[in-house]
Amino acid sequence: MATFFDTHFSLLATLVKIPVVLVVLLTVVAYAVWLERKVVARIQSRWGPYLVGPHGLLQPVADGLKIFFKEDFFVAEADRFVYLLAPFLTLSIALLPIAVIPFGESFTFRGHTVNLQIANPDVGLLFIFAVTSLGVYGIVLAGWSSNSKYPLFGGLRSSAQMISYELSLGMAIIGVLMLSGTLSLHGIVDQQRGFWKLDGLPAFLPHWNVFVQPVGFLVYIISAVAETNRLPFDLPEGESEIVAGFHTEYTSFKFASFYIGEYTNMVTVSCLATLLFFGGWLGPSFGPVPVRVLLSVFWFGLKVLSFLFVYIWIRGTIPRFRYDQLMSFGWKFLVPLSLLNILVTGLVVTWQNA
Amino acid sequence: MVIIFYLVAALAILAALNVILQRTPVYSALSLIVVLCALAVVYLLLDAQFMAVIQVIVYAGAIMVLFVLVIMLLNAGREEPVDRSRLARWLGVPLIVALLAEMLFVIWRQFPPASTTSAVGVDGGPSAIGHLLFESYVLPFEVTSILILVAVVGAVVLAKKQV
Numbered sequence: 001m002a003t004f005f006d007t008h009f010s011l012l013a014t015l016v017k018i019p020v021v022l023v024v025l026l027t028v029v030a031y032a033v034w035l036e037r038k039v040v041a042r043i044q045s046r047w048g049p050y051l052v053g054p055h056g057l058l059q060p061v062a063d064g065l066k067i068f069f070k071e072d073f074f075v076a077e078a079d080r081f082v083y084l085l086a087p088f089l090t091l092s093i094a095l096l097p098i099a100v101i102p103f104g105e106s107f108t109f110r111g112h113t114v115n116l117q118i119a120n121p122d123v124g125l126l127f128i129f130a131v132t133s134l135g136v137y138g139i140v141l142a143g144w145s146s147n148s149k150y151p152l153f154g155g156l157r158s159s160a161q162m163i164s165y166e167l168s169l170g171m172a173i174i175g176v177l178m179l180s181g182t183l184s185l186h187g188i189v190d191q192q193r194g195f196w197k198l199d200g201l202p203a204f205l206p207h208w209n210v211f212v213q214p215v216g217f218l219v220y221i222i223s224a225v226a227e228t229n230r231l232p233f234d235l236p237e238g239e240s241e242i243v244a245g246f247h248t249e250y251t252s253f254k255f256a257s258f259y260i261g262e263y264t265n266m267v268t269v270s271c272l273a274t275l276l277f278f279g280g281w282l283g284p285s286f287g288p289v290p291v292r293v294l295l296s297v298f299w300f301g302l303k304v305l306s307f308l309f310v311y312i313w314i315r316g317t318i319p320r321f322r323y324d325q326l327m328s329f330g331w332k333f334l335v336p337l338s339l340l341n342i343l344v345t346g347l348v349v350t351w352q353n354a
Numbered sequence: 355m356v357i358i359f360y361l362v363a364a365l366a367i368l369a370a371l372n373v374i375l376q377r378t379p380v381y382s383a384l385s386l387i388v389v390l391c392a393l394a395v396v397y398l399l400l401d402a403q404f405m406a407v408i409q410v411i412v413y414a415g416a417i418m419v420l421f422v423l424v425i426m427l428l429n430a431g432r433e434e435p436v437d438r439s440r441l442a443r444w445l446g447v448p449l450i451v452a453l454l455a456e457m458l459f460v461i462w463r464q465f466p467p468a469s470t471t472s473a474v475g476v477d478g479g480p481s482a483i484g485h486l487l488f489e490s491y492v493l494p495f496e497v498t499s500i501l502i503l504v505a506v507v508g509a510v511v512l513a514k515k516q517v
Binding site for chain 2: 121123126130141152156162163
């Protein structure tokens with residue numbers, strides 16, 4: 001039995017990790033909705049969900065049940081295959097990137113190294129970008145296949161918006177890549193261990209990339225909001241202009257797929273911001289190995305939660321952009337700024353290596 | 355590995371056939387996306403991780419989005435078959451066969467079945483490709499980028515409203 005355990009260890013570990021990560025992710029997504037409703041309610045001086053469970057904590061369960069028992073409606077003139085494919089595509093593409101996100105310190109278990117990550121490809125970061133670049137199809141196809149005016153507008157808007165902001169999103173992180181010299185997410189986090197050495201000051205500033213890449217971080221976080229179609233960039237579904245945009249004609253579980261997909265994307269970009277700019281799972285840690293590992297997962301979770309909170313905060317604070325403002329902001333401000341950031345970072349890196 | 359290759363290759367060929375045979379333009383575009391993703395998996399099997407990922411980002415993620423956008427903007431429905439020219443009807447199939455035979459012949463001569471040439475063991479990671487691109491092939495690389503820039507400027511000039 002021991003030999004079977006040893007030879008198939010990585011397979012067994014992966015089989016354990018997949019369901020655990022999936023369940024945790026979907027729970028976080030469900031409670032992100034609850035958190036959003038609570039925080040936005042607080043910003044607007046309301047109570048938010050309060051009746052189901054203490055402080056409305058069981059509201060996600062109630063919402064899930066409600067959505068499940070809704071009539072599964074089909075639009076008569078819709079393109080049935082694509083109409084069904086779109087929510088399915090959105091959900092599955094949203095769930096994929098989590099596979100390469102590391103969420104804690106590696107440790108050894110009976111002589112085997114365990115990475116707290118489902119898969120660790122060398123091009124982990126590019127994998128995430130490849131998968132998320134396909135995410136736009138779900139929205140575009142939903143808009144097209146509904147065979148209705150407003151969804152079509154939503155689909156058109158989203159395709160233009162997501163291509164534009166993907167550009168600045170990708171270029172914002174190039175500064176980080178130049179500093180770390182690797183595309184592996186594990187490697188990028190390992191580079192941020194320790195503290196910045198400042199002359200005449202005690203080492204108090206963590207060796208996080210955000211302190212040397214503030215512009216890159218700013219561009220990343222703005223583009224990430226636009227990529228996930230969140231307020232103030234939620235033009236594809238802007239309800240005051242085009243009813244509900246691409247998901248106007250969707251009900252029941254097909255609608256829920258879009259909803260879950262959007263919040264999962266939020267979690268993904270928050271994880272990525274944590275890993276690239278805020279040292280991932282690194283933080284104060286002490287004690288024996290199990291405690292250290294748990295602490296690293298705790299720090300990672302805390303950082304991701306803070307980003308989710310910032311997301312919701314932005315949503316509650318800033319009104320929606322106009323469409324032409326959105327496009328010119330992306331192309332005339334964010335893209336040049338990220339190019340400048342690449343140029344400056346490149347010069348500094350070359351100067352330091354010389 | 356071999357089983358995965360045959361599955362993916364079959365998928366790519368079937369999807370490519372569907373691109374041509376499909377009468378609804380959106381379905382053709384979707385099939386083309388499937389072809390591109392299947393090719394990315396083939397790259398992965400050849401240990402060319404970087405190429406696989408870039409294939410998905412550039413072709414499936416950016417260029418095809420543009421295709422789908424244009425199809426949606428034109429609101430193209432089903433294509434009606436037009437009267438094909440008599441020349442195409444008689445010469446079409448022989449020409450396809452000739453082209454296929456030509457391609458097979460070239461591949462056969464390049465990689466005879468006896469010598470199992472494989473790309474396994476070659477580093478297909480980003481740093482290897484970066485070294486090749488910016489050291490050995492830096493001139494073609496830069497010339498290509500200028501070519502693309504010229505095309506972009508040309509497109510803007512053509513599409514611009516006359517002032």
